[in-house]
Amino acid sequence: MKFIKAKEVTYEYIRRDDDGNVEGINRAVDNVSLDVKEGDFITILGSNGSGKSTFAKHLNAILHPTEGSVWVNGMDTKEEDKTLAIRQSTGMVFQNPDNQIIGQVVEEDVAFGPENMGVKTEEIWERVEEALKTVGMTEYRKYSPNKLSGGQKQRISIAGVLAMHPKCIVLDEPTAMLDPSGRKEVIRALRALNEVEGITIILITHYMEEAIYSDKIFVMNKGQIVMEGNPKEIFSRVEELEEYKLEVPQITRLAYELKKKGFNLPDGILTEDELINAIKGL
Amino acid sequence: MFKDVTLGQYYQGDSLIHRMDPRVKLVGTVVYMVSLFLFSNYYCYALSAIFLLVVIILTKIPIIYMLRGLKAVLFLMVFTVVCNLFFTPGEPIFKFWILKLTMEGIQSAIYLMIRLTLLIVSASIMTLTTTPNQLTDGIEKLFKPLAIIKLPVHEIAMMMSIALRFIPILMEETDKIMKAQTARGARFDSKNIIVKIKCMIPILVPLFVSAFRRASDLALAMEARCYHGGDGRTKMKPLKYAGRDIAAYIIMFGYLGIIIALGLLRVFGIY
Numbered sequence A: 001m002k003f004i005k006a007k008e009v010t011y012e013y014i015r016r017d018d019d020g021n022v023e024g025i026n027r028a029v030d031n032v033s034l035d036v037k038e039g040d041f042i043t044i045l046g047s048n049g050s051g052k053s054t055f056a057k058h059l060n061a062i063l064h065p066t067e068g069s070v071w072v073n074g075m076d077t078k079e080e081d082k083t084l085a086i087r088q089s090t091g092m093v094f095q096n097p098d099n100q101i102i103g104q105v106v107e108e109d110v111a112f113g114p115e116n117m118g119v120k121t122e123e124i125w126e127r128v129e130e131a132l133k134t135v136g137m138t139e140y141r142k143y144s145p146n147k148l149s150g151g152q153k154q155r156i157s158i159a160g161v162l163a164m165h166p167k168c169i170v171l172d173e174p175t176a177m178l179d180p181s182g183r184k185e186v187i188r189a190l191r192a193l194n195e196v197e198g199i200t201i202i203l204i205t206h207y208m209e210e211a212i213y214s215d216k217i218f219v220m221n222k223g224q225i226v227m228e229g230n231p232k233e234i235f236s237r238v239e240e241l242e243e244y245k246l247e248v249p250q251i252t253r254l255a256y257e258l259k260k261k262g263f264n265l266p267d268g269i270l271t272e273d274e275l276i277n278a279i280k281g282l
Numbered sequence B: 001m002f003k004d005v006t007l008g009q010y011y012q013g014d015s016l017i018h019r020m021d022p023r024v025k026l027v028g029t030v031v032y033m034v035s036l037f038l039f040s041n042y043y044c045y046a047l048s049a050i051f052l053l054v055v056i057i058l059t060k061i062p063i064i065y066m067l068r069g070l071k072a073v074l075f076l077m078v079f080t081v082v083c084n085l086f087f088t089p090g091e092p093i094f095k096f097w098i099l100k101l102t103m104e105g106i107q108s109a110i111y112l113m114i115r116l117t118l119l120i121v122s123a124s125i126m127t128l129t130t131t132p133n134q135l136t137d138g139i140e141k142l143f144k145p146l147a148i149i150k151l152p153v154h155e156i157a158m159m160m161s162i163a164l165r166f167i168p169i170l171m172e173e174t175d176k177i178m179k180a181q182t183a184r185g186a187r188f189d190s191k192n193i194i195v196k197i198k199c200m201i202p203i204l205v206p207l208f209v210s211a212f213r214r215a216s217d218l219a220l221a222m223e224a225r226c227y228h229g230g231d232g233r234t235k236m237k238p239l240k241y242a243g244r245d246i247a248a249y250i251i252m253f254g255y256l257g258i259i260i261a262l263g264l265l266r267v268f269g270i271y
Ligand SMILES: Nc1ncnc2c1ncn2[C@@H]1O[C@H](COP(=O)(O)OP(=O)(O)OP(=O)(O)O)[C@@H](O)[C@H]1O
Pocket: A013, A014, A026, A027, A028, A046, A047, A048, A049, A050, A051, A052, A053, A054, A055, A206
């Protein structure tokens, strides 16, 4: 089943001068079509300014396409009375953890979404409990968010979305402001959500290492989708990726260079183990 | 630099007063303040002081903490007391240049000092025993009826609680910016007031820019989590009166009644 369907989506930011005259048009998303199956782990890669964030905001009915349409769970994002239902079924996590935590206590922040949806008090408690458990933050429930590390804050943000019982979570560079261990922490949590809870994940990032676990990767450049496929297919096209200013993981790069030198290695090696095994097999 | 800001400070505890509904504490503080200004009468003040002392003991917070609140407004207190001492009209008992000390002046200065002390201590009891969150919840619930006259009660409460959440973040940021500017040669330690004010500009500009960016990010995040104003919103921790809160209301208004009786008896010269 198609959970998200984007059809020929174009979005233009219109710059105006002081008198409101159109000064220039910036086409941030250009004729993007993509489908996401329920339960998939999708990664959208792209360098700075490639239009990833702009596209992501369409999936949550924060932006509406200038041309084309987006359907989330069968609902057209243009229909205003569906906005809340769309936001409930597709949660969104942003880059800066400090700017998306609303509550002054962890558990109260997680409760913010359900409170807005009008969930009954007893059920809010259950949902908060459950969401904090899923991201492994139960012991911090009484903490002030200011006292947590970046990775922990992002897990709280994820819990805040989970408490709304979404079918899909869109994460816009959730690891960009974190250190390597915080990054791993968040990615691990996302994989667990996808595998155990069956939640559809759309991860936006420009760290390619984070994409290796996904079912499908889309690469964006200048507002368009320029590559699409599973990690093995995408990572075997090293030169193309570099053309789009994306940094290929070191292992893949190494395997690629070896192959170019005449070693008979398979395409699209992603992990250290894979490379070691391939070399042993030579 | 901002370590001594005590806005909304909360003293962790689990006393009877801590567990009381924030609405009771808000109303209680207002009733108490009113009671202080009804009469200028030592008997009334003595009763008020005893009442406050009992409450302080119930909070289980060291008295030192309460008095810290006084330190913050010491200057204001000294100033008003001095003004009262010397500028109250009446029979002078001591004269120096344009200043005259009058019996009435001494009298009203003492009254004022007692009042201010009790007032500030009572206010700090409220902030020490109530988390900022409970406080905003209490305010929202108490003023809810005013929504009828189109007062945006929910929005104001939401703004207050967001402000409280961001104060520490923005302070940390100010500290960072100051350090960065110091590294570039800004002189915050200068005695010259003009230099000092000039130094504030390179702090305030980046601070405002970042505050606005944070605000727009936050608005987006709130919307993405289905925030659409106060309509149809439920609460994880709704305020509910317990038996002790009702009892507190009765004691509070009982106290007000006794103060009024005591004051009136004095006015009519019964004692
Ligand atoms: N609010 C805005 N107003 C005008 N133009 C914008 C706005 N937001 C983004 N843009 C422009 O749209 C284009 C795409 O931006 P977008 O933020 O979607 O990119 P991105 O892929 O998320 O980049 P990054 O990796 O930096 O987050 C850029 O050229 C950007 O300058």
